[in-house]
Amino acid sequence: MNMKRTTITCGLAxxxxxxxxxxxxxxxxxxPLWAAETAIVVAFPVLVLFLGLWWRAPGGEEDIPFIxx
Amino acid sequence: MIEYLVFAAxxxxxxxxxxxxxxxxxxxxxxxxxxxxxxxxxxxxxxxTWVPKTASATLYVGxxxxxxxxxxxxxxxxxxxxxxxxxxxxxxxxKVVEHGFGLSSGSPYxxxxxxxxxxxxxSEIPLFVTIAAIYFxxxxxxxxxxxxxxxxxxxxxxxxxxxxxxxxxxxLSKMPYGPFSIVEGKELVSGYKTEHFGVWRAGIAxxxxxxxxxxxxxxxxIFIGAVPFSLALIIMTVILVSLSFVCAVxxxxxxxxxxxxQGLITGLMLLYAGYLWxxxx
Numbered sequence: 001m002n003m004k005r006t007t008i009t010c011g012l013a014x015x016x017x018x019x020x021x022x023x024x025x026x027x028x029x030x031x032p033l034w035a036a037e038t039a040i041v042v043a044f045p046v047l048v049l050f051l052g053l054w055w056r057a058p059g060g061e062e063d064i065p066f067i068x069x
Numbered sequence: 070m071i072e073y074l075v076f077a078a079x080x081x082x083x084x085x086x087x088x089x090x091x092x093x094x095x096x097x098x099x100x101x102x103x104x105x106x107x108x109x110x111x112x113x114x115x116x117x118t119w120v121p122k123t124a125s126a127t128l129y130v131g132x133x134x135x136x137x138x139x140x141x142x143x144x145x146x147x148x149x150x151x152x153x154x155x156x157x158x159x160x161x162x163x164k165v166v167e168h169g170f171g172l173s174s175g176s177p178y179x180x181x182x183x184x185x186x187x188x189x190x191x192s193e194i195p196l197f198v199t200i201a202a203i204y205f206x207x208x209x210x211x212x213x214x215x216x217x218x219x220x221x222x223x224x225x226x227x228x229x230x231x232x233x234x235x236x237x238x239x240x241l242s243k244m245p246y247g248p249f250s251i252v253e254g255k256e257l258v259s260g261y262k263t264e265h266f267g268v269w270r271a272g273i274a275x276x277x278x279x280x281x282x283x284x285x286x287x288x289x290x291i292f293i294g295a296v297p298f299s300l301a302l303i304i305m306t307v308i309l310v311s312l313s314f315v316c317a318v319x320x321x322x323x324x325x326x327x328x329x330x331q332g333l334i335t336g337l338m339l340l341y342a343g344y345l346w347x348x349x350x
Contacts, residue, residue, distance in 0.1 A: 052272075
């Protein structure tokens, strides 16, 4: 799998935004606790994986070329 | 709430690091530093990551997401004082996730690990007869009600010790390097985890950390009751060290022996539950 950095950044941002919105709406008492927890249960795994992928994702240019042993 | 998840995963990984340290010291080895599992999780996050050609890509990635999701849900269930039936249902889902890890990879080592996960489930899940024993005393399976019962009558650890032993064995079954850790046997390299590397392995570390925290925290809540959070963390650490001693001095059983021993214990638990059903009003 070779996802582009922009794709991964979008996924990372989307999951972070979902968590932030859920947290904000719960703090404002606009949604019940279970709804916020459900949103976080869905978004948190995506955040964990995309954060790791984001660190290593290619940014459009090639990585250091393999020069052999 | 996200802070709860991060804390649970980090503390759980710290406990797993302590687990390795205690095992090493009992076996007269220096062992890794206690924060080694946290370092592992971070290290794997920085590794190059892709999906192997032999893997089923959707399942290969999906099981990592599902694994983190179900244990995140389990943490919220415990914190909210909801039914322990949900908690144990999630435990059963975890067996499905382990199986998915093994089957999705296309590796024979992973597949054998996944198959062993299923046969170990056959012996672990019946240990949930502990739920019946708890219900006979408390009349409810809501964690809040169980804690309230213990506030009045004292810890279930003293009232129903066989049930506590059964759940202790369930947790022991999930500890790495333990007598029942057949899904990660060294003859299978890393068992069902073998082909998950890089970020996927970091995800597994988050699963393992959160799972360890949730199971130990649930044990404290179910069998000791309401205690300050800091005291709960200390008790969890003490329980973990006791598990580490068991793991350190007990060789890993063969799959057949593992299932047989757990099956015998399950039989004893069924007798205990039957006895309670007979004598309880």
